[in-house]
Amino acid sequence: MKVMTCPVNGPRPVSEFAYAGELREMPEPGAASDAEWAAYVFNRNGVAGIKREWWCHTPSGVWFIAVRDTVDDVVLKTHLFGQGGDAE
């Protein structure tokens, strides 16, 4: 079983965590065309590589961002939302 590091609670077994998809930028609803909006709602990028993902440490309810290389399933970094530098 993998270990994941919660930015608040430290390293814990991955069974304590829930995954909620990639961190995605929502287009401005009023400005987006129907096609742009549909692309945001329905399309996901499945190409393996370095992803920024939403994860939750479920016993404590801490949501955070994990930077994960999905090629070899290595979590490179975890941080609280908004504290990961300029990439957000």
Added chain:
Amino acid sequence: MKRLPPVEGEGIDRAAPLEFSFEGRRLTGFKGDTICSALAAHGVTVVGRSFKYHRPRGLFSVANHDVNAMFQVEQRGRSIPNVRGDVAPLRAGMKVAAVNTAGGLETDRMAGMERLARFLPVGFYYKAFHGRWFPKWERLIRRAAGLGVVDKANRAFTTPKRYAHTDVLVIGGGPSGLAAAHEAAERGAGVILADEWGELGGSALYARGGASVDESVRRLADIVIAHRGVRVLSSTFAAGYYADHWVSLVGPENLTKVRARAVVVAQGAIEQPAVFRGNDLPGVMLASGAQRLLSRYAVAPASRVVIITANAEGYAAALDAFHHGITVAGVLDLRERSHPSESGLTGAIRDRGIVVFHGVKPVEARADSEGHVRELEFDVEVSKDRSARHYLAADGVWMSVGFAPANALLQQAGAKMRYETAIEQFVPSQLPAGVFACGRVAGAYELSDRVAQGREAGRLAAAHAARSVGAMPETEGAETLRKLQSLVFTPRGSPSHPFPVFPHPKGQEFIDLDEDLHLSDLINAFQEGFDSSELLKRYSTVGMGPSQGKHSNLNAMRVLAKLREESVEAVGPTTARPMFHPVSLAHLAGRGFHPHRRTSLHDEHEKLGAVWMPAGDWQRPEYYARSGETRMAGIEAEVRAVRTGVGLIDVGTLGKIEAHGPIAGEFLGRVYTGQFGALKVGATRYGLALDEAGVIVDDGVIARLGKERFYFTTTTGNSGSLFRELGRLATMWRMPVGLVNLTGHFAAFNLAGPLSRAVLSQLTHVDLSHAAFPYLGVREAEVAGVRCRLMRVGFVGEMGYEIHLPAVDAIHVWSAVMRAGERFGIRAFGVEAQRVLRLEKGHVIVGQDTDGLTTPLEIGAEWALRMNKPFFIGQRSLQALQRLPQRQRLVGFTLPAGSVRPKECHLVIESGRIAGRVTSIQHSPTLGHAIGLAFVEPPIAQRGSFRIRVERGEEVSATVASLPFYDAPGERQTLDEDLAERTEMLA
């Protein structure tokens, strides 16, 4: 074979004899014996029949790899199949029988199978198992080739799992593992040392070279056992390596899951056979297996042996044999000369008058009438192109021609391997962070080198453990390896021969004893085009038997490399996946563990005769059974009580969440489709939650208890996931909202019916008049002395109060309400009655009347949408959907009298195609006929009638009905107060 006089360090207790039986023969062994060592002590040479050809087979590795020494063992009324006799401890009273025989080991009726060999070519299964003959073949093969029999009468027994944490896990208790454990512990690391044998010391215990066990290894083992920092788990093997140093250890009784900060793999090497005609005869065995029998169990597996060797270990084995009084007929060295470093050993051999041949090519091992080996025929190279044939009589042929590293766990951990030609072995070329290798698995064979490398691995592992706090990756693998391999090994000859394979014109050179594969099978498979290691493996099944190729993969790879004219490295090592050894299902099986949630009123329902049904994780009363009342009658009586009097239902399974803060209303307004910033304190509103695609995901009632305090419900199944998602949304939107999940803390029940106010008014001082507490209001007030949250909601379509309160007081208030309602004929009602009631009122159940594609536009819930709000989840998608033609629409329907009643999910059929489905259907006791909800295409909804296909292809017609079916004007909620009072008085 015979039992020897006491041997130094033997693991048997001669004072404790154990009686057992083998194939009906009564025998005696000693405590400390394995099944096989006890058999060997009695001269039993044939212990099993081979998988395919039913050839007699004997002991081979004595190291948990002997697939032909597997037994059906009956003990204490339990019959266990496939017990590995080479390692399974002997116990008193065991009844042991060979597996895979027809009518017993000695008189196996299948023994003639071998004459059919040419009809059972490689890839036989793939060639023969086709079409209508498949079941016949399958039955035949299952009878002819198989292992033990599962006794279905066995009772299940549970083996609790254990969990352990450690700084450093050392796998393998040989010299290198001992050194690693000691060094790591000395540096302050907590260490677990797992070893598959009963005693620490590894090969040093049995490979003695005719002398005593090396004193330094004995001392080291004693120090490690006594060390406070080391926990030794003996008779325990590591079955698999999983992510982030999570290793499963299998002991005699338990599975232990260990999380380590660093892992040292010191699993050693597995001795490999030579491949020649007759190499599977009983009496032909690995030298290390023979040495184990001699030293651990004081059993001489032969009286006169020849030793086929290509390394120093074979000479040492010859000295061990001589030491125990076994005649060594000859040492047959495959090499042209021995390595200079072996001069001490060869000198000792010469001193004992043992003949040594060099440049040997084994030709054939021959059997006596009982199938046991009696003679070895071999060629000795005389000059470049001339050799002389020799014959040596012997009842034992021991092979010591090379090793395969036990690197399965290293590979599972992600280590890369390269083939080192100096030792003819794969060694790690890249180690993952926190994984270290030492000893023979890493290419160190001399004792001093194994200990030195073990110490280095222990030092590095302790340092890694001290440094690593999490699972964040570190890039230190290459550096580690450089340090581990920078040690200069003592010069010595290669422990492994590059190609110990000797074809014979008549075949029967066994390359895989599990699967009965000959050398020719691999050659044929290659010629048929299965010429890569993975294809060859699957087609020929080499390495796919119970030992998983521990004795066959390396030789098969060497053969394949030769056929491909490539290096062994190019052919590549195959990855051995977990488990390393077979693990009994009892070790792996968990207990059936499916927790049910019970509401705080569970016992009350039980007393009232509740019939339970699952609702998500919860147990809920479906209805309350009364004697002399059928299920249907009971449900109808419950419905009638709510419509005409008063009923009470436990709704404590609803999700219950509080949101706090100045912007809590704004936050809920972004989550739900309605407007909540403007909701008045003391009021509730229906909440509908969508996903980004505009699909309904949940609904509930949202109450504003204070300016900055909201309390709301979710559907039973969604409470956990919705609460979690609210946390994510608050984080993502950077909205500071306090969210508290009260689902388990609060109980809730719904008091419903025209007389509900009459009941409640007896228990509270709060003004229940319409003016003071109107429909959709919320009040915090005492009920029966307990502070409750009262919400006037109407899910079942009658006047009613949802009462929410701390779970600890639930039974008190529930009982008070039931008592107060007694004179009004109050009746507890269950989920089924509630479903009828809400359907009469046309209320949808999210998840039943909606699915993963349903939008509010399709269920007529436009009224719940505030499309002019700045934002709510799903709003933008609904704006797009509003411009598109509608896909389907939820409508109410009724059926003609006497019609067959469709079931939920029966399809609406229009001109032979599917045009919708029934989502809900019930008999309405109030209306006296069936009512339902169905999704239909919009033109059908307009037309007003449609057809539903029911069971057996019949179709029934249905008529669209306007919703709700019951109380369309909604008068029941604002029931005239005089009427209410009159009804109360009548009651």
